[in-house]
Amino acid sequence: MLTIALAQIPVIPGRPDKNTATILRHIDDARAAGADLVIFPELAVPGYLLGDVWEQPAFLDDCAACGQEIIDAAMGITVMFGNVALDREKRNPDGRVRKYNAFFTAQDGFLIGPDDMPYPFAVKTLLPNYREFDDSRYFFSLPRLAAELGRAPEDLLSPVRFMVRDQRYSVGCLLCEDGWSDDYGLSPFAAIRRKGPVDFFVNISASPYTLGKNGKRHRVFGREAKESDAPVLYVNNIGLQDNGKTVYTFDGASAVYDRQGTLRRSLKPFAPGLDVFALDAIGDSPAIEPAADDGIAGVWQALSFGVREFLARIGMKRVVVGVSGGIDSAVTAALYADAIGPENVLLVNMPSRFNSDTTKDLARRLAANLGCRYAVAPIQESVERTVRQIEETPFTDLADGGETRLTLSPLAVENIQARDRSARLLAGFAAAFGGGFTCNANKAETTVGYSTLYGDQSGFLAALADLWKHQVYDLARYLNDTVYGREVIPAASLTIVPSAELSDAQDVNQGQGDPLRYPYHDYLFRAFIERWQKAAPEDVLQWYADGVLEQQIGCAPGLVAQYFPTPADFIADLERWWNQFCGLAVAKRLQAPPILAVSRRAYGFDHREAQNGPYYTKKYRALKARLLTIGEHTPRLEG
Numbered sequence: 001m002l003t004i005a006l007a008q009i010p011v012i013p014g015r016p017d018k019n020t021a022t023i024l025r026h027i028d029d030a031r032a033a034g035a036d037l038v039i040f041p042e043l044a045v046p047g048y049l050l051g052d053v054w055e056q057p058a059f060l061d062d063c064a065a066c067g068q069e070i071i072d073a074a075m076g077i078t079v080m081f082g083n084v085a086l087d088r089e090k091r092n093p094d095g096r097v098r099k100y101n102a103f104f105t106a107q108d109g110f111l112i113g114p115d116d117m118p119y120p121f122a123v124k125t126l127l128p129n130y131r132e133f134d135d136s137r138y139f140f141s142l143p144r145l146a147a148e149l150g151r152a153p154e155d156l157l158s159p160v161r162f163m164v165r166d167q168r169y170s171v172g173c174l175l176c177e178d179g180w181s182d183d184y185g186l187s188p189f190a191a192i193r194r195k196g197p198v199d200f201f202v203n204i205s206a207s208p209y210t211l212g213k214n215g216k217r218h219r220v221f222g223r224e225a226k227e228s229d230a231p232v233l234y235v236n237n238i239g240l241q242d243n244g245k246t247v248y249t250f251d252g253a254s255a256v257y258d259r260q261g262t263l264r265r266s267l268k269p270f271a272p273g274l275d276v277f278a279l280d281a282i283g284d285s286p287a288i289e290p291a292a293d294d295g296i297a298g299v300w301q302a303l304s305f306g307v308r309e310f311l312a313r314i315g316m317k318r319v320v321v322g323v324s325g326g327i328d329s330a331v332t333a334a335l336y337a338d339a340i341g342p343e344n345v346l347l348v349n350m351p352s353r354f355n356s357d358t359t360k361d362l363a364r365r366l367a368a369n370l371g372c373r374y375a376v377a378p379i380q381e382s383v384e385r386t387v388r389q390i391e392e393t394p395f396t397d398l399a400d401g402g403e404t405r406l407t408l409s410p411l412a413v414e415n416i417q418a419r420d421r422s423a424r425l426l427a428g429f430a431a432a433f434g435g436g437f438t439c440n441a442n443k444a445e446t447t448v449g450y451s452t453l454y455g456d457q458s459g460f461l462a463a464l465a466d467l468w469k470h471q472v473y474d475l476a477r478y479l480n481d482t483v484y485g486r487e488v489i490p491a492a493s494l495t496i497v498p499s500a501e502l503s504d505a506q507d508v509n510q511g512q513g514d515p516l517r518y519p520y521h522d523y524l525f526r527a528f529i530e531r532w533q534k535a536a537p538e539d540v541l542q543w544y545a546d547g548v549l550e551q552q553i554g555c556a557p558g559l560v561a562q563y564f565p566t567p568a569d570f571i572a573d574l575e576r577w578w579n580q581f582c583g584l585a586v587a588k589r590l591q592a593p594p595i596l597a598v599s600r601r602a603y604g605f606d607h608r609e610a611q612n613g614p615y616y617t618k619k620y621r622a623l624k625a626r627l628l629t630i631g632e633h634t635p636r637l638e639g
Contacts, residue, residue: 002164002279004233005035008252008267011206011237013047014059020045020066023081024073026274031077033276036164041204041237042082042176043101045070048206049241049248054138055096060086067104074106078162081106082175082204084139085121092140100124101139103173103204105160114173115158115195118149122160124175125153125188132208132243132597132606135177143186157191159198172201172230179203179234180220189224200231200279207236208248209269209302211598212294218255218263226261231282233257238270240309245604247461247596249306253291262287269293270305296474299467299598300483303475306596307339307463316460318435322426323347323366325359326498328440328464330366330489331472334479335463336438342371346433350421352380354501356508362490369488375429379420386416414502418455426458436460439593443468444516446592446603447525448577449585457592465595466602468526469498469518517563521577523555528581530601537578538620544570545627567627575616582614 007026012018023040030038042048046063053059067083085102092098103122105112111120125142127135135141146153159170172192181187192198203221207213217234225232238252249270256265256277264285267273277285292298311317319336323329337345347370349363360376367374387408394403408416426437439459441451446465451457464472476489499506499513506512527535535553543549544567550557564570586609595604616624 001281002167002169003034003036004277004279005030005033005038006233006235006254006256006265006267006273006275007038007040008235008254008271008273008275009040009044009237010239010272011041011044011047011241011250012239013241014050014053015047016045016059016063016066019047020069023070027070027073027077027079029274030276033274035077035276037078037080039202039204039233039235040079040081041235042103042206043084044081044204044237045083047241049132049243051243054084054099057097060084060097060099071104071106071111072109075108078105078107078164080104080173080202080204082206085119085123087119092138099139100145101127101135101175103175105162105171105173107162112160112162114156114160116156117158118145118156122173122175123156124178125157125186126177126181126184128177131601132246132248133177134243153186154191154194157188158195159192169199170197172198172228174201174203176203176205176207179205179224182220189228193228196230198228198230200233201225201228202233202235205234205236206241206250208241209251209293209598210600211298211302212600214251214253214269214290214293214298217253218290221255222257222261222263224261225257225259229259231256231258231279238272240306240313242594243605245592245594246602246606247306247310247594249302249309249596249598251293251302251305253293255290256282256285258282263290264288266291270301296471296478297482299471300475300478302598303335303463303596304339307335307461310461310596311340314460316436318344318346318433320346320348320426320430320433320435320437322421322437322440322456323349323363324355324501325349325362325366325493326496327469327472327476327489327493328442328498330362330493331476331479332438332440332464333366333370333372334476334484334488337370337372338479338483343373344435345370345372346375346429346435347372348375348377348426348429350377350379350425352378352383352417352502354417354503354506356501358492358496358508359501362493362496365490366488366493369486369490377425377429379417379425382424383413383417383420386420387413410503414500415452415455417502418452418500422452422455422458438463439465441465441592442472443599443603444518444522444525446589446595447529447585448516448580449583449588450514450516450580451588453588453591457588459593462593462595465592466598468522469516470522517559520555520559520563523553524574525577525581527553528578529603529607530599532600536617536620537574538617538623540574541571541620541623541627545623567630571624571627575614579614582612586611 085100087098090098101124113120123142127141143153178188234255251269253269254267321333347367430437439462497513499508543552
């Protein structure tokens with residue numbers, strides 16, 4: 001009977017020394033627990049999202065040396081683990097040393113490779129190059145290796161076979177994407193099955209958390225187990241990794257499926273664990289459901305874990321949050337107070353003459369409820385001084401000695417207020433407090449650049465910038481009801497109209513707020529960014545013309561007619577925000593803080609964009625003309 005240990009470990013990107021120490025410790029623990037085989041995640045030695053650190057020969061040599069330590073430790077136990085593999089005699093297309101994302105199986109100090117591979121390790125077959133992934137930039141794939149050898153990829157895909165106590169085992173060894181082959185022309189699962197029989201499959205992964213991904217993963221691996229008539233063991237890491245602008249959490253959620261595809265064992269998400277079980281007894285465990293990760297509880301778990309890990313990674317122990325009385329800053333404050341303790345969070349309210357007593361009171365109540373330190377720092381005097389200094393400063397034409405002066409527009413004065421709060425006050429408070437200050441932006445604001453550069457878009461991390469406004473409200477209620485178990489975010493912060501309070505036209509007591517109608521715009525903007533086949537104005541206008549827009553984007557029925565009585569109103573709104581999304585908002589996003597990702601498409605490296613400006617297709621322009629002509633006689637075109 002084979003006893004197996006799944007090692008769901010934290011992997012620190014770029015620290016093979018620390019990761020190897022963790023692996024060696026878990027080998028000892030697994031051996032002590034009576035395990036014959038212990039399995040670690042993909043790229044468990046170097047980490048996964050490393051940027052161009054993969055181009056440093058010294059780093060690669062260190063990973064290889066760490067890998068040898070693990071191989072040497074595989075005495076009296078078989079060890080499966082992920083690491084970068086080097087072929088120093090060959091080169092990648094970029095002229096650098098050949099690198100493989102590899103699956104190693106070590107036993108008694110030696111490596112055991114698949115039957116038909118030219119190397120003593122398995123090579124990742126399918127290299128993802130979408131979303132945050134850019135694998136082919138660094139790694140050589142199995143299909144490319146096969147082509148180089150003049151063979152078919154299927155020829156190189158075969159089981160790894162080893163002996164434990166005179167019993168021979170045949171194992172299908174796959175790396176992460178190799179199990180997600182529906183849209184590829186090659187299925188590694190199927191190719192290895194044909195070389196069987198296979199006693200069980202192992203998929204080692206470095207798979208970032210995405211809202212709802214766990215359910216899809218369950219369906220994919222459950223189906224593969226059933227089709228293969230063999231158990232599937234899935235081992236993922238936990239931790240935090242990034243590719244610069246986008247920060248990803250890794251949730252683990254390692255799992256065991258029996259040969260019928262039923263989930264029998266699962267490790268707790270976002271927590272380290274060593275699960276030891278007998279292969280023959282998998283079916284004796286009760287069937288379980290995968291951990292739910294598609295609701296606000298999953299969002300909270302990822303954000304809470306991500307914030308803690310990010311702060312620990314950068315060595316930041318104190319945080320300053322600018323609080324306005326609104327929902328975004330309130331949720332941000334509650335998130336950080338829970339993560340590092342309220343005594344380490346300073347909340348600062350920075351009112352101008354446009355801020356109401358209502359919102360100032362809400363900010364104070366939030367601080368009292370959370371137990372955070374609180375400060376009020378009015379900005380009216382400094383803003384007026386800045387305005388005077390700009391408008392009263394003469395500009396001299398050195399050619400003729402003539403003088404002129406500048407005049408600030410109302411929008412420019414609004415932006416001065418936002419910058420005064422962030423670039424001056426919050427930055428100064430953070431320096432004095434010994435920490436950093438947060439960016440409180442949500443995803444709707446980020447989509448259309450409804451923020452001020454060097455103002456409210458500043459900060460060390462945008463923890464909420466992958467959440468739509470309705471998700472921020474959901475998270476606020478979850479914080480009150482579940483995390484804190486009491487009202488820390490005042491109820492009025494959930495009902496007051498969202499407003500920047502930067503002018504008389506944004507008086508919350510008069511119900512005047514942001515130009516964004518979040519119940520509709522959240523979903524419209526989501527279609528721009530999160531649909532796998534991203535929507536453009538042509539798609540949106542066609543759905544509007546066909547009367548199916550609300551169904552297509554997922555907002556509540558009736559909103560379109562409520563907000564936009566005529567086609568002209570609808571088109572004006574669509575073009576306003578599309579122009580922003582493709583225009584200045586791109587430049588703002590490029591300069592924004594890193595974003596903590598939770599959705600299927602986050603801004604940053606996950607959504608790659610260029611500053612091209614807005615574009616409208618010929619079909620869009622023709623449909624627009626048709627709708628505007630018809631709109632003179634009827635408010636909507638149906639069918």
